[in-house]
Amino acid sequence: MSSSASPVLSHERDLRPEDERLGAGRTVVYAVQHILTMYGGLIAVPLVVSSAAGYDAATTALLVAAALFVGGFATFLQAWGLPRIGSQLPLVQGVSFTGIATMLSVLATGGGIQSVMGSIMVASVFGFLVAPFFARVLRFFPPVVTGSIITTIGITLVPVAASWSMGGDEKAPGYGSLGNIALAAVTLLAVLLLSKFGGAVLSRLAILVAIVFGTVVAWATGAADFSHVGDGPWVALPSPFHFGAPTFHLAAIAAMAIVILVNMAETTADILALSEVTGSRIDSARIADGLRADMLSSAVAPVFNSFTQTAFVQNVGLVAITKVKSRYVVALGGVFMVLLGMLPVLGRVIAAIPLPVMGGAGFVLFGTVMSSGIRTLARVDYRGGMNLIIVAVSLSFGMVPIVAPDFYAAFPSWVGIIFSSGISSAAVAALVMNFFFNELSAHKRSTEAMGMGTVGLRVLSPREAGALQDGDQFVDGRLLDAQGREIPFASSQEQYESVRERINAGELTSLDEIRRAIVE
Known part of the structure; x- marks a missing residue:
């Protein structure tokens, strides 16, 4: 009897929250919700880079399609996983915001898009090789550090939700109008009502249903235009090295290597944040697997005309709200993104959703991430006062790029690359202070104990x-x-x-x- 029962017990012990399998219908719906949640952020980087490079509409569309295609590949790789590659967590991947400043700098100095692509490829290979060593710093991420970083992630995303609610483009007519803000408010109200009164099913689909509802309201009021959805090709396969062969310049590679390290720190924080939400057990090996997926997809991205990849934190918020922890939902979302990258007409439908609608949903998503960080900080032992100082200074450093964007303008460019992100600023501050105030003190106490023969007590x-x-x-x-x-x-x-x-x-x-x- 014992021999027949042991496999069952072993299987039960190995069951993880993220391995839950849902029905086909629910899996499809939740996968679509993940795509809608991150779509606005996904296309933002290729739009900014295309504008800076002076590309026409057709080339801009190609960059957007490439972002979808590569993001889908990266998402599937991260969620489904291969041996030693992929965290097998419900992490949605997409183009990273961190590298925008570096890419624009390379373009401005005459390096061209080919130099941008070459620097990304080399720096990503470097990141792939150092991933196992980077992941071993897990013990330096106690709740006082992770809580500060996760809270800062939520805080830094609030301006994004506010900008989307105002229209998304400061130069566009109507930016900040009451009509845009009202549309965001309608979407936000729909999320709240569905979450409260929608029952078990609708409450989990609150974000998706609210986005659809907000889009219908926008269309009825003339704020959404779907007339150009049929323009252009319906099917377009990726065109490898559309801009020509990549070029390799040492300065661009060095600057991009710094961006890659920042991306790895942010991805580590996102993995830890998601583990808080899902209750998954995370160790350094699993973080290394996730970082390898990040770096492999980033190295492949330039082949298909896209940029560095990273985990999207807004989708961590979506997991927290819906309580849907299945990685298979996100893996299917990655497949859908790949299809969207090959079917521009479908991408144009989603692109027609007004950004104020996404902004209304964004307040809930990003606020949930912030709340998750605050919940983590509630587990910190504040006796003695040093952890309180670590939290206070880390959050303050994280806020600096938000309240004073030009704070690092007079510093060397590499300083701006690292600290212009509130997330990386808070991460550096929290890690450094925790090391000096807690780790060194703990090491000192351990050494003293060993000297008295009390090791192991x-x-x-x-x-x-x-x-x-x-x-x-x-x-x-x-x-x-x-x-x-x-x-x-x-x-x-x-x-x-x-x-x-x-x-x-x-x-x-x-x-x-x-x-x-x-x-x-």
């Missing part, structure tokens, strides 16, 4: 000791009882108390039911 609190029972043991990182059954871990005190109450009330009567309650 530990003590448990009464609450921790009281939770253990006779026969409990840790095996391969899992806590098992005397019968070899896994004891699930609650991801928060709030979840623990909720599950404990349901056990006491008789609602949960088996280990499987407890596992499902924790995953939900």
